[in-house]
Amino acid sequence: MLINKLDNVEVNIGNGHKYALRDILKGENIIKYGQPIGHAISDIKKGEHVHTHNIKTNLSGKLEYTYEPVKCNDEKIETDLTFMGYVRPNGEVGIRNDIWIVNTVGCVNKIAQRLGELTGAKYFPHPFGCSQLGDDQLVTQKVLCGMVNHPNAGGVLVLGLGCENNNIDEFKKILGTWDDNRVRFLNTQDVEDEISEGVKLINELKAYADTFKRKPVPVSKLRVGLKCGGSDGFSGITANPLVGRFCDRLASMSGSCVMTEVPEMFGAEHLLMNRCVNEEVFDKTVALINNFKDYYISHNQVVYENPSPGNKKGGITTLEEKSLGCIQKGGLSPVVDVLDYGDRVSKSGLSLLNGPGNDIVAITNLMAAGVHVILFTTGRGTPVGTAIPTVKISTNSDLASRKSNWIDFDASPTLDGNELTDELLEYVIGVANGEKTKNEEYKYEEISIFKDGVTL
Numbered sequence: 001m002l003i004n005k006l007d008n009v010e011v012n013i014g015n016g017h018k019y020a021l022r023d024i025l026k027g028e029n030i031i032k033y034g035q036p037i038g039h040a041i042s043d044i045k046k047g048e049h050v051h052t053h054n055i056k057t058n059l060s061g062k063l064e065y066t067y068e069p070v071k072c073n074d075e076k077i078e079t080d081l082t083f084m085g086y087v088r089p090n091g092e093v094g095i096r097n098d099i100w101i102v103n104t105v106g107c108v109n110k111i112a113q114r115l116g117e118l119t120g121a122k123y124f125p126h127p128f129g130c131s132q133l134g135d136d137q138l139v140t141q142k143v144l145c146g147m148v149n150h151p152n153a154g155g156v157l158v159l160g161l162g163c164e165n166n167n168i169d170e171f172k173k174i175l176g177t178w179d180d181n182r183v184r185f186l187n188t189q190d191v192e193d194e195i196s197e198g199v200k201l202i203n204e205l206k207a208y209a210d211t212f213k214r215k216p217v218p219v220s221k222l223r224v225g226l227k228c229g230g231s232d233g234f235s236g237i238t239a240n241p242l243v244g245r246f247c248d249r250l251a252s253m254s255g256s257c258v259m260t261e262v263p264e265m266f267g268a269e270h271l272l273m274n275r276c277v278n279e280e281v282f283d284k285t286v287a288l289i290n291n292f293k294d295y296y297i298s299h300n301q302v303v304y305e306n307p308s309p310g311n312k313k314g315g316i317t318t319l320e321e322k323s324l325g326c327i328q329k330g331g332l333s334p335v336v337d338v339l340d341y342g343d344r345v346s347k348s349g350l351s352l353l354n355g356p357g358n359d360i361v362a363i364t365n366l367m368a369a370g371v372h373v374i375l376f377t378t379g380r381g382t383p384v385g386t387a388i389p390t391v392k393i394s395t396n397s398d399l400a401s402r403k404s405n406w407i408d409f410d411a412s413p414t415l416d417g418n419e420l421t422d423e424l425l426e427y428v429i430g431v432a433n434g435e436k437t438k439n440e441e442y443k444y445e446e447i448s449i450f451k452d453g454v455t456l
Contacts, residue, residue: 001415003237004034009050013415016233016315016379016396018050030055033236035268037321050317057318059267059304062293067282070274072334074349077252083222083432084214086154089179093221094151095372095432097212098122099205100387101157102147104171105129105164108188112159115198119206121157124387124447130164136453137165141174142342143449146368148175148183149344152388154209155182157201162189181208214434220254222432223345225366225374226329227260229359231307232379233315234395236325239377239411243393244331245421246375246428251333251349258345258371259330260353260362262292263306267320268327272352276335284338288354295452306357310380329377341450344370359384360448367447373431375424381406385439386447389431392438393424408437 001011002021008031009018018032024044029036038055048054085093099121101112109125116123124147128140144166148156160168168185184201188194226243228235247257265272269289276282296303306319316322336349345351355365363386366374373388379395381403393409394400400410409427414420431437439445 001237003032006034007031011233011237011315018233018315018317020044020046020048020050022046024050029058032321033324035320035324037324038318051315052312052317055317057267057304057320059319061303062290065270065273065286067276067279068274069276072275073248073332074334075252076254079219079253081219081253081429082216083219083429084434085217085221085432086151086212087215087217088151088212092151093217093372094154095434096152096388097154097209098152099155099157099202099209100124100147100150100153101159101202102144103129104144104158104160104166104168107161107164108159111188111194111198114195115157115159115202118195118199119202121202122387122445124445126447126449128449128451129166130161131456132165132451133454133456136451138174139341139452140449141166141171143364143368143447144171145175146342146344146370147387147447148178150367150370150387152372154212155202155205156184157198157205158183158185159198160185160187162187219250219429220348222250222428223256223258223371224250224428225258225260225363225369225371227359227362227366227374228264228326228329228377229357229362229384230378230380230382231311231314231316231322231325232395234412235316235377235379236321236328237395238414239379239393239395240325240328242411242414242420242424243329243375243377245419246331246424247329247350248331248333249421249425251331254348256345256348256351256371257330258339258351258353258366258369259327260355260365261326261357262288262352262354263296264319264323264326264357265289266293266304266306266323267318268323272327272330272335275333281335281338285335285352288338288352292354292356314379329375339369341365342368355450358448360386360446361450363390364447364449373428375428377411383439383442383444384446385437385444387445389437390439390444391428391431405442406438
């Protein structure tokens with residue numbers, strides 16, 4: 001399969017790997033998606049397998065960038081499309097009405113689990129919140145605040161121990177204002193029986209959440225996170241372009257999409273930068289990329305240590321190749337905003353979010369940014385999900401059939417010319433209306449928080 005007429009490799013439909021369309025000389029660039037994905041380290045004959053044994057990345061060090069804006073399709077369309085959401089008193093909309101237990105510290109994980117098992121509330125164990133300092137602790141606090149404020153939660157119990165660095169009083173300083181009907185706090189050291197007190201508070205939260213009923217909401221209120229993991233040679237051909245078309249469609253209807261995985265933009269970042277709506281957003285995107293490169297350098301790690309062993313087995317050879325496939329989830333719409341940890345998505349269109357490619361950290365970051373649902377493309381498969389619906393989209397039919405307990409939507413028919421954009425939009429609206437995803441059905445719901453600092 002030839003992806004772009006400029007390419008000098010084609011993709012084998014059977015295994016997702018690359019093969020030379022012509023003789024390629026040592027030192028010559030390998031072209032896929034119409035862009036260089038590295039260079040040949042030996043002469044490659046026509047028809048020969050092109051992979052890690054004969055390609056090396058072109059990437060090294062930090063780069064200088066120039067804003068060279070390109071015209072993007074930012075046309076808006078009028079639509080009467082709606083979904084059935086829960087409208088909150090602050091005007092935000094949720095697509096679920098769950099009760100969440102949000103821990104300030106990992107020490108109360110098992111208490112949260114026991115309360116969840118007794119009441120049906122959702123709980124999300126994590127090891128953070130104590131023995132952290134400075135910006136490291138602040139990231140934890142901001143992510144947990146994003147959970148507390150998430151509109152998919154009809155009620156939230158903030159559960160603390162009492163002696164942790166991120167104790168409830170300190171956490172409240174970052175949280176700011178809250179609705180006492182919707183958010184309750186429990187320091188377990190302060191009560192004689194934390195289980196009975198916790199059950200009491202959760203039952204009160206349930207009663208409050210029950211006052212909300214689904215009602216029609218314009219699709220412009222929908223916020224969708226974009227993620228890929230366990231990628232293969234088909235990711236940039238089937239599932240990611242499909243999600244990109246979905247993103248463009250939602251943006252045209254004034255909805256919002258958020259894309260993260262900053263290290264998996266390396267090598268393709270210039271394409272995103274030139275889609276920025278203005279120079280201010282361009283500068284933020286440059287900082288997003290360079291700050292993450294500095295993070296690698298500060299830890300004496302190779303900036304371009306990617307792709308993973310699983311990616312390579314699936315046919316992805318270099319980071320450029322992985323990134324060029326990865327960013328296709330963002331479609332062709334303008335980049336309207338850049339978000340840091342703890343920032344909330346607020347603009348219609350495509351936003352970029354700070355954070356690593358690590359699957360659980362990335363989907364946690366997206367959830368904390370306020371997206372309602374995550375579209376997670378995968379070629380090798382993963383069961384992972386977070387506190388919100390995490391839709392798994394397979395890149396190939398084999399995965400969809402073998403792992404039907406993981407996969408929600410199969411993108412492989414796009415190989416046969418089926419666009420599937422309408423079908424994916426319809427599926428996402430169904431999820432917004434209450435249809436459960438596989439991660440919800442099997443309770444694959446967890447969080448992990450980015451950590452970069454001293455542990456006391």
